[in-house]
Amino acid sequence: MSGTEETTNWVVAASISDIDALEEGMALSVELGGTAIALCPFEGEVYAINDVCSHGAALLSEGYLDGCFIECPLHQGLFDVRDGSPQSAPVTAPVASYRVKVEDGKVLVALPS
Numbered sequence: 001m002s003g004t005e006e007t008t009n010w011v012v013a014a015s016i017s018d019i020d021a022l023e024e025g026m027a028l029s030v031e032l033g034g035t036a037i038a039l040c041p042f043e044g045e046v047y048a049i050n051d052v053c054s055h056g057a058a059l060l061s062e063g064y065l066d067g068c069f070i071e072c073p074l075h076q077g078l079f080d081v082r083d084g085s086p087q088s089a090p091v092t093a094p095v096a097s098y099r100v101k102v103e104d105g106k107v108l109v110a111l112p113s
Contacts, residue, residue, distance in 0.1 A: 010101070010108040014039055019046055019107060027070060027081075029061035033111050036061075037098065040081035042068050047081040048100045048109045054086070054093040 013030045019041050022028060028039040029051050036051035038061040049070070051061050058074035065071075069078045069087055077091030084097035099110035 008099075008110045009113045011111050012106050013037065013048065013109045014107045016102055016105050016107055025064050025066065027061040027065050029059060032109055035111070037109060038070065038081075039100075039107060040065055040070060042081055046100050046102065046107050048098040049079065049081055049084045050095040050097075052095070053077065053091065054095050055091040060095070
């Protein structure tokens with residue numbers, strides 16, 4: 001077991017049915033360990049990023065998800081949901097991304113212990 005696995009706390013964030021029920025272009029906002037996280041479906045996978053835009057402090061989950069990009073509702077900057085990287089102005093700083101796994105119909109997110 002790697003050191004990363006030993007310090008990872010897998011937390012149930014949602015059920016896969018919650019993700020499947022999302023309308024096209026929507027993300028699901030959850031709070032885990034005091035952190036707002038956006039769960040973003042893309043190509044049959046679920047990705048988790050920090051829900052707060054690094055530029056304007058808006059909730060990304062209130063923006064629009066288009067493929068692997070989520071658009072901030074405040075200034076329309078884009079982030080890649082696969083790794084939190086900024087993709088267009090005005091955003092320049094990434095948002096945190098989290099590992100995700102699906103087990104027994106539950107979406108689990110890896111949080112640092």
